Amino acid sequence: MDKIKFGTDGWRAVIGDTYTIRNIARVAEGTAQWVKQQSDSPSIVIGHDCRFNGRMFMETAIKVYLNHGIKVYYADGFVSTPMVSMGTKEYGANIGVVLTASHNPPSYGGYKLKSNHGGPLLPAKIQEVEDLIPDELAVEKYTADLDAAKKSGQLIKVDLEGAYINAIKENFDIEAIKNSGLNLAFDAMYGSGQNVLKPLFPDMSFLHCEHNPGFMGQAPEPIAKNLKELEAFIKSNGNIDAALATDGDADRIGLYGKDGEFIDSHHIILLLIHYMVKYKGMSGKVVTAFSCSPKIAKMCEHYGLEHQTVKIGFKHIAGIMIDEDVLLGGEESGGIATKGHIPERDGIWMGMIIWEFMAKSGKSLASLIDEVYEIVGGFKFERSDLHISEDLKLEIIENCKNNVYASFGEYKVDKVETIDGFKFYLPNDSWVMIRPSGTEPVLRVYAEATDLDEVRKILKTTETTLLKQ
Incomplete structure (x- = not known):
C-alpha cells in the first residue's frame, strides 16, 4: 500500500500511478475522520482544478464525506485555490479541500487542505489528518x-468563482484601471483562474485562457522559462504595459513589464510593500520565506516595519497572518498574500494590486521599480532547477550540512544561513541558495546579484561546483 505524505503544499502524485480513486478515497477518509473530531455538525468545502478527471476525483472524495454524515459544499466546475479558501471561510466550514497539483507538470494530481480562516491548514493539523489516513x-x-444527498441538503452546490469575482469588484477600483489607458494582458497558463478577468476586463489580451487539462505539456508554473509565449507576445505587440500570469490553481503570480522582461517575486513583494505603505498609508508586519531577497528586510527597515523570515511553504506564513497584524506574507515562488484579504496566496489578487498601483499613480511599472531601487538598490535574481539523481541530491545536501562549500569558484562564502536550505552570502551583496524541492525530484539553486550577467555567472559556477562530485 502506498504511503501518503503531505509535502510543502499538500499531497502530490502522478495521475494513474499513485494518484488514484482508491488513494483519493483514503485521503478523504483521513480528512473526514479529522473533521468529525472538530465538530458535532462538520462541513467541508471542496473544489477541483483543470486537471484530468478532476470532477471524478472530487466526487470520490465527496462520497467518502457523505458516508460520514458530513455536509459538503462543492463547486460545479474547476475553481482556483483562493476561491476554495474564500469559500471555506465564507461558509464556516471546518476544512477546505482543493484537488490540485498547483504548478506541477500536467501528469500530477494533488490534494490541498484549507483552514476555516481562509488559508492553508497549519502544519500540526495537516499531520493530524495524515495520521488518520488508513492503509x-x-x-x-x-x-x-x-x-439523494443534493435533495436532502447534505450536498450543496456553491458558486465560488462568482463570489471571488464579486470580491474583486468590491476591493479594487476597476473603473480606474479601465480608464487609465493601460494595455494589459493575462496568461492563465490553462489554469483555473482563466475565467476571472474576462468579465471584468473584456478588452484585455488573454493567453491560454481555455480549458486544456494537458497544459500543452507545460508545467503551469509562472516563471520566465515557462512563459516564452507571453514574453514573445509582449515584444511583438509593442503596446502592452504589464502582463500578469498565474499558475495551475491561480495562487502564484508571474509578472512582465512593457519590454517583455520578467519581474520576479522579490520585486513584486517590494512593489506591494511600497504601494501599501507609501501610497495607501497601511502598516503591519512583513513575513517572507527563507528564499526571499534580503532587499525586503531593507525595505521594511526603511518604512519601520517588523520583518520575519520563516521556512519555505506558505503554511508557515499563514499561521502568523492569522494571529498577528501582517501587511504582507510572501514567497520567492510567487505565492503572496496581503492585508485585507484572506491569509492565502492569490496570484490574481496581487496582480490587481499592481495594476491599481499603476493606474492610480499614473506611472509605468519601470518607474515604480525605480522608486523601489531608490530605497533598496538595484538587483537581479534567477533560479535554476537541477534535475539530478536522488543519490547526488542527497550527497550535495550532506556536503552543505558539513560546510564543504567554502567558495563557489571565485565567489568566497562570507556566511551561511540554514533556516530552510542553505543560503550562502557572497561578496558585493550577492548570494546563492541551495535547497531540495518539497514536491518534486529537483534541487533548486537561487542567486541574486547587482546585474543579470553576474547572477547567471554565479548560478553556472555554483552548478559546476555542486556537480563536480
Whole structure:
C-alpha cells in the first residue's frame, strides 16, 4: 500500500500511478475522520482544478464525506485555490479541500487542505489528518447517491468563482484601471483562474485562457522559462504595459513589464510593500520565506516595519497572518498574500494590486521599480532547477550540512544561513541558495546579484561546483 505524505503544499502524485480513486478515497477518509473530531455538525468545502478527471476525483472524495454524515459544499466546475479558501471561510466550514497539483507538470494530481480562516491548514493539523489516513478502505466507503444527498441538503452546490469575482469588484477600483489607458494582458497558463478577468476586463489580451487539462505539456508554473509565449507576445505587440500570469490553481503570480522582461517575486513583494505603505498609508508586519531577497528586510527597515523570515511553504506564513497584524506574507515562488484579504496566496489578487498601483499613480511599472531601487538598490535574481539523481541530491545536501562549500569558484562564502536550505552570502551583496524541492525530484539553486550577467555567472559556477562530485 502506498504511503501518503503531505509535502510543502499538500499531497502530490502522478495521475494513474499513485494518484488514484482508491488513494483519493483514503485521503478523504483521513480528512473526514479529522473533521468529525472538530465538530458535532462538520462541513467541508471542496473544489477541483483543470486537471484530468478532476470532477471524478472530487466526487470520490465527496462520497467518502457523505458516508460520514458530513455536509459538503462543492463547486460545479474547476475553481482556483483562493476561491476554495474564500469559500471555506465564507461558509464556516471546518476544512477546505482543493484537488490540485498547483504548478506541477500536467501528469500530477494533488490534494490541498484549507483552514476555516481562509488559508492553508497549519502544519500540526495537516499531520493530524495524515495520521488518520488508513492503509486500506473498502469500496463501499466511497459509494454514495449524490442526487439523494443534493435533495436532502447534505450536498450543496456553491458558486465560488462568482463570489471571488464579486470580491474583486468590491476591493479594487476597476473603473480606474479601465480608464487609465493601460494595455494589459493575462496568461492563465490553462489554469483555473482563466475565467476571472474576462468579465471584468473584456478588452484585455488573454493567453491560454481555455480549458486544456494537458497544459500543452507545460508545467503551469509562472516563471520566465515557462512563459516564452507571453514574453514573445509582449515584444511583438509593442503596446502592452504589464502582463500578469498565474499558475495551475491561480495562487502564484508571474509578472512582465512593457519590454517583455520578467519581474520576479522579490520585486513584486517590494512593489506591494511600497504601494501599501507609501501610497495607501497601511502598516503591519512583513513575513517572507527563507528564499526571499534580503532587499525586503531593507525595505521594511526603511518604512519601520517588523520583518520575519520563516521556512519555505506558505503554511508557515499563514499561521502568523492569522494571529498577528501582517501587511504582507510572501514567497520567492510567487505565492503572496496581503492585508485585507484572506491569509492565502492569490496570484490574481496581487496582480490587481499592481495594476491599481499603476493606474492610480499614473506611472509605468519601470518607474515604480525605480522608486523601489531608490530605497533598496538595484538587483537581479534567477533560479535554476537541477534535475539530478536522488543519490547526488542527497550527497550535495550532506556536503552543505558539513560546510564543504567554502567558495563557489571565485565567489568566497562570507556566511551561511540554514533556516530552510542553505543560503550562502557572497561578496558585493550577492548570494546563492541551495535547497531540495518539497514536491518534486529537483534541487533548486537561487542567486541574486547587482546585474543579470553576474547572477547567471554565479548560478553556472555554483552548478559546476555542486556537480563536480
